[in-house]
Amino acid sequence: MGRKIKNKFTLGLLCVSLPALANDSLLFEPIVGGTVTQIEVKSAPTTNTWPGWCGVRIQQTPNLINQKKLDQQSYYITSDGQRIAGRFEMDAPKASWRNSVLLSIPIDLENTKAISTSVLGKNIENTNDTVCLVNNDRLDGFIDSIDMTNGVGIELTKSNNSGDEKTKNKVTYIALNRVAEIRLSTKIKKPSGWRIWLQDGSVLDFDSWSDDQNQCRLSKPHAVGEMESATIPWNNVLAIAPNTNTIFPLVSCFWKVAEADQVINPRLSPPIIIAEYIPTAFDATPMNLHGPGVFRFTTPFVNCTLFTSVHIPTQLLKNIDCQATIECGEKIIWRGKINSEFKPVVLRLPITGSEFTVRLDQSSRGAFGCAIQLKDAILISDTCGNSPQPSPPPPTAPIKSDV
Known part of the structure; x- marks a missing residue:
């Protein structure tokens, strides 16, 4: 059975982010494997002059993290992992998604993974199509259509979704104002080309990129087949990388916890990791x-290579007192005393094999005051290699004084 979309949507929330100041400084940080610290550069190579890095992180001053926390975006997630901030277009002839960079994007349910405000940085894996309601109820089945007038049409496949067996295998419509999230069980597709991460949480794929008068020009964005190119101010870019799966965020790794040995005041609840989902x-x-x-x-x-920086969680700045140890196999690869005098430290640690351990113990206050924060934590595949520093950038690349 094919999916169909009628008319248009009203779901989605348009949030406007304040632009970065014109005199903000930009630095391009090469991301490569290995433990050697890479030198930040004032300009980035283009697709044609890429030196073999795994990616580039754009460092910006002042940091806009407080702005990111205030924004709440709706996202359209495609089957190849793109995440596009925006809203549904109310005046389009067909259901479309409006984005500040790609403008109007046709919605194709066959290539859609989710439409939601709560998917930032999270993996989406569904065996059924799902509609989550604002009262936290959930309906599973097959999303047949989306209609501005009738709402979301879903063919229920489980009779426990409703009290009436007669509704099973029949299309039920849910008003859009009752819908909090839509997830579809579409087949995941492998991304291709290049990927860019933006300040509004968007993740976009495209064929190539270049600098265009202090803006990043994306050639042939994959989300809009007929679009030749789109431009983004460098101040709105967080990172760029080829889609080669050589960079993996630590927050997406599988992890498990165990109690530390010989703890004087053990936790009443299991050790826990709390992730703060903001655009990064x-x-x-x-x-x-x-x-x-x-x-x-x-x-x-x-x-x-584990690449991260270690910090004290803000709420524990004056009460922290513990020891943090990172181990790989039987070897300690980093250890630090975490107290009020601890200063943030950047780590580049070799991970041999496929596992490593972070141990928090020797806390003078038990569970209270025993924590660390890992920022920008990524794993870089050794297949990426230790690339040399690039040759001088092309004259059109943005430099610090120009941005």
Whole structure:
């Protein structure tokens, strides 16, 4: 049975972000494998002059993290992993998604994974189409259509979704004002080309890119087949990378916890990781690890580099007192005493095999004051290699004084 879309949507929320100041400084940080610290550059190579890095993170001052927390976006998620901020167009002849960069994007349910405000940085895996309602009820089945007048049409496949067996295998319509989220069980497609991460949480794929008068020009964006190119101010870009699966955010890794040994005041609840889902480069959202406990991570690569910075969670700045240890196999690869005098530290650690452990213990206050925050935590595959610094950038690349 094919899906169909009638008319148009009213779901979605348009949020306007304040532009970055014109005199903000930009630095381009190469992301490569290995433990050698890379030198930030004032300009980025283009597709044609790419030196073999895994990606580039754009560093900006001042940091706009407070702005990101205030924004609430709706996102259209495609089957190849693109995440497009915006809203449904109310005046389009067909259901379309309005984005500030790509403008009008036709909605194709066969290539849609989700439409939601709560998918930032999270993996979406559904075996059924699902409609989540504002009262937290959930309907499973097959989403047949989306209609501005009738709402979301779903063919219920489980009779426990309603009290009447007669509604099974019949299309039921839910008014849009009752819908909080839509998820579809479409087949996941492999991304291609290049990927860019933006300040509004968008993740877009395209064929190539170049600098165009201090803006990043994307050639042939994949979400809009007929569009030749689109431009984005560099101040709105968080990161760029080729779609080669060599960078993986730690927050998306499988992990499990265990109690730390010989803890004087053990936790009343299990150790926990709390992620703060905000727009970040490579979706590497901040992770707060609360101990005492042992956190075992399974990596997607056999050999890789853990690249992150260690901080004290803001609420514990004056009450922190514990020890943090990162181990790989039987080897301690980093250890630090975390107290009020601790200063943030950037780590580039070799991970051999496919597992490593973060241990939080020796807390003088038990569970209270035993935590660390990992920012920008990514795993970089060793297949990416240690690329040399690039040759001088092309004259059209943006420089610090120009932006």
